[in-house]
Amino acid sequence: MRRAILMLLPFLLALALAVPAGAVNPDEILKDSALEARARDISKGLRCVVCQNQSIDDSDAQLARDLRMLVRERLVAGDSDQAVIDYVVSRYGDYVLLRPPVRATTAVLWLGPILFALIGLLGIVLYFRRQSSAGPAAGSGKDAGK
The missing domain is CATH 1.10.8.640 (Cytochrome C biogenesis protein)
Structure with a gap:
């Protein structure tokens, strides 16, 4: 097995170095x-x-x-x-x-990615705000008996 790998190594090296x-x-x-x-x-x-x-x-x-x-x-x-x-x-x-x-006809090509990034960022911010305002559930688990 090891010998087969050593025999294939030059071929694989040549293949990896081949420039398209x-x-x-x-x-x-x-x-x-x-x-x-x-x-x-x-x-x-x-x-x-x-x-x-x-x-x-x-x-x-x-x-x-x-x-x-x-x-x-x-x-x-x-x-x-x-x-x-x-x-x-x-x-x-x-x-x-x-x-x-950049023209009126190509504005979507230029502004589209920026708008999608802003919408995604807004979604992430809103998600984390909801998570932090909800906090842990009251009276649950081990803390309820204390």
């Missing part, structure tokens, strides 16, 4: 390193609408790959970073941004 590869495929990478750096920066700020919690730079979804290619095509065509972002937002809405702007 990025989602960007080699055929997507631009030859111009400056444009590629801009494409990666833009991609890190755009949400994968399939995965929802990942940027398109990190996602393996086909739609994320298509969006990464779109970003690169627009940059090669001469669009500015903001023009590329505006184009993607015009097609998918503010939801595609990992950090949506």
